[in-house]
Amino acid sequence: MAMAMATAPASLSLLLLLLSLLTPPPAHSTPLYPSPYHSPPTVLFPDYRKMTTHFKIYTYDPPNPFHFTTPSETQFHNSLLNSQFLTRNPNEAHLFFVPFPNDFSTRPLSRLIRDLRRSFPYWNRTLGADHFFVSRAGIAYAPDRNVLELKKNAVQISVFPTTSGNFIPHKDLTLPPIHPNPSPHAPANKTASFLGFSKLDMKIQSQSQSETSLVQEMEGDPEFKIASEPLDFGESRFCLFLYGGDLTWVGEAMRVGCVPVVITDRPIHDLPMIDVVRWSEIAVFVGPRGGVGELKRFLSGIDEERYERMRRLGIAAAQHFVWNATPQPLDAFHMVMYQLWLRRHAIRYARREWV
The missing domain is CATH 3.40.50.2000 (Glycogen Phosphorylase B;)
Structure with a gap:
């Protein structure tokens, strides 16, 4: 079934509202509608603009070609691969993307992380803390060392809502769901019946x-x-x-x-x-x-x-x-990227040798 997504940028009314949020209120006055954001708009939007020009991600090659199984995973992955955020120079990357299919069990997942550890120097620098992956339901805890490091350290991006117990707050993210058939416009005024x-x-x-x-x-x-x-x-x-x-x-x-x-x-x-x-x-x-x-x-x-x-x-x-077929400023794809940008300051562990 074809997936319907919005293709137009944010409406003028929304942009005007966001601009009004950026305008400081007059002295001794309280704004009628406070910001919907955790950070003040005067901090959020400049940081977002910095992200769009500076953020770099290096993606590893998957072990075998595969496709994600949900619309939001697929759209995020396609948008990432066609974005300005990708770099072919891993030394300038802020984060590293580890792609693997949703049906990976513990053994092939452990093998994948083991191979990354042996073939590249980047995982060992942070034990995976500057890496991220996409998994529809999230991955569960496992006794295997490689999978455990992936679970505890790397940023997990899953589909909302995530399977209970597979989500670590403050580290992991969820993808906004894709609406199959958005309405053409929002009513300016409505009388609810x-x-x-x-x-x-x-x-x-x-x-x-x-x-x-x-x-x-x-x-x-x-x-x-x-x-x-x-x-x-x-x-x-x-x-x-x-x-x-x-x-x-x-x-x-x-x-x-x-x-x-x-x-x-x-x-x-x-x-x-x-x-x-x-x-x-x-x-x-x-x-x-x-x-x-x-x-x-x-x-x-x-x-x-x-x-x-x-x-x-x-x-x-x-x-x-809103997931746009061609990503637009401030849409779902860019805001997921912004949340990754907020997590780019990974702890650097001392390098250690692994068997």
């Missing part, structure tokens, strides 16, 4: 009993709209997602001004763009316990000022979740 929309994912096998019960209650409540495919996010104030289910619509929901609500009974550490975007300012996280009544009380308790702030900041942040 539903409290919340939820995309019912029949493929989820790991729902807890409380999550299953909540979905069933929402199906019978006229304030919620439940469908197998979204019809119009603009009809709802909130868009509800079960963590672990189909989250490809999260970026699209934000783009059209529908505030995401992620329903989960556990802490989430693998959110896309977690180094850059303040998720607490653009999304709501609630547990499934208490049923639809508690959920409605919680969502209805969000005052209009907070809701409008989250909606506006979500629209601004949504451009970073």
Whole structure:
């Protein structure tokens, strides 16, 4: 099935909003809509621009030709191979990319790292801390020394959400999901006729009993709209997602001004763009316990000022979740690269000899 992706750069309205975030507020005034970013825009965007001109990555040749198996992995890999970030001179590289297929078991993965250690000097300088790899579900811990170093030291880029236990916060990254069919534009103003929309994912096998019960209650409540495919996010104030289910619509929901609500009974550490975007300012996280009544009380308790702030900041942040067929400034590919740029300061270990 052909993958549909946006091809146009960020809209004028989004660029104007970002420019307004870069403009310092007048003295003794508080901006109506604070930045959606962890870093002040006056720090973030100059550092991003520096990344686009200075960041260099050396990629090793894979042991055999292969293809990644998910749209976001494939798009990231293709964008990287055709980007200005690649260098053929490993001595000028900030990071080293280790490509291997998702079906690699412990033995061939260990052999791959062993060969890198013996054939190149770069792994031994940091024990892999200035290397990164792409793995759909992430790799698990293993007693093998080579795989363990890859797991603990190298930056893992996986698909969101990552298999439980295979993600190390503050080191690893996740790829924003690719939306299969984005809407042509976001409405400037909307009047929501539903409290919340939820995309019912029949493929989820790991729902807890409380999550299953909540979905069933929402199906019978006229304030919620439940469908197998979204019809119009603009009809709802909130868009509800079960963590672990189909989250490809999260970026699209934000783009059209529908505030995401992620329903989960556990802490989430693998959110896309977690180094850059303040998720607490653009999304709501609630547990499934208490049923639809508690959920409605919680969502209805969000005052209009907070809701409008989250909606506006979500629209601004949504451009970073867009995968363009030809990468555009500040899109998903470039922001994943920026997160790698933030991790380029690897600890340099003393060189040691290996058997």
